[in-house]
Amino acid sequence: MIMFLLLAIIGLRDVSVGADTLSYTEDFIRFSYMSFSEMWNLAFTTKEPLYVIISWMPSLLSTHYTCFLLVWALFPVCSLYKVFKAELHDSKDFFIAILIFFLLGLFAFYVAGIRQTAALSLVFFAGAKYLKEYNMKDITSVIKSKTIYCFVIFIGLSYLIHNSSILFLLAIPLVFLKIRWWYLLLVFVLLFIGKYVQIDQIVLLSKLFFEDRFATYGTVYESSQNISALMMQIILFLICFIVKDKLIKRDIRNNFFFNLLFVGLVFQSFSGMIAEMARISFYFSMFAMILVPRAFKEYSISYRKLIYFVFSVVCLYYLFFLTGSNLPEYHSVL
Incomplete structure (x- = not known):
């Protein structure tokens, strides 16, 4: 029911919703x-041909833009x-x-x-389904397993x-790294670097991947909002980090x-200098939707209900009264 409602909200939105x-x-x-x-000819003159092909297909059913939006809404809804x-x-x-x-x-x-x-x-689907399956100590299994190739195919399609x-693709070596206590300290160092030091390579990377697509998406593009987003990610990370040992003991794949x-925190820390880093951060931070619910189950049962409630x-309160960017103004086509 939740996903059906989400499909309706995303797919039945008016053209006035969102910047793009x-x-x-x-x-x-x-x-x-x-x-x-x-x-077909147009598709293969662009860098992202699958976008053109999929966008053309709804026109076989209807030329109304709602059909187009509903088709694309299937991607996030089915994935979630x-x-x-x-x-x-x-x-x-x-x-x-x-909530996350x-x-x-x-x-x-x-x-x-x-x-x-x-x-x-x-x-999100490829990372959750394929990469999490590997044993951190067994790199040979990664090379021999078919799942790594399935993962690469999904990344190729998304590309x-x-x-x-x-x-x-940076996620592949992350399968073999153990979480360390000093990770969080490094995030604050990166925040300082991203705010006060100009790093030409990152600027070049941003231009390479985003070109002229710098439109505001309604999510965190002002400097102060980027800091708020970073603090939000840090809080979610800390919620999990407090019960890190229990999480990893229960399932090594949580690592x-x-x-x-x-x-995700690393990329978000650079968003004060380059706002588009916030969009790259989504590729990694969205997995908090898996880890945070698991973390809550590791807290003591005596005060777990209180934690859920608070x-x-x-x-x-934050979503409805403190921020306007996370719940943008919405109009339905109906």
């Missing part, structure tokens, strides 16, 4: 007048459904995961964008929709999700 929805629907209208051969179904266990887990979905700004991003939303969705997703959250109340 209108431009994407204009793309669809342009594609809809093309024949198959014209579309499959991952939540496989990795979470009960209604409390689902509730916490959905809003806290990280993913909802605001998903009702604004198309290409990177789809890429994030494929990456053909939005080329920034290629950065998630991988810890490393993903840390890398966390829920604080999150809802």
